[in-house]
């Protein structure tokens with residue numbers, strides 16, 4: 001399967017400087033390991049807090 005990094009980057013809302021940007025498989029695995037969600041689950045305002053925790057997500061719902 002071909003990597004879709006370039007396409008993914010066009011849809012990525014993450015503003016944190018990170019080497020996983022555009023690599024959704026690595027991004028999701030990383031945050032899942034830490035009981036977190038990727039930036040794309042959060043609004044632009046909430047994403048900027050860099051709090052990716054499930055708890056924060058649930059509070060903001």
Ligand code: SF4
Nearest residue numbers: 014016018021027039
């Ligand atoms: S959501 Fe997390 S892992 Fe994904 S690009 Fe942003 S900081 Fe990196």
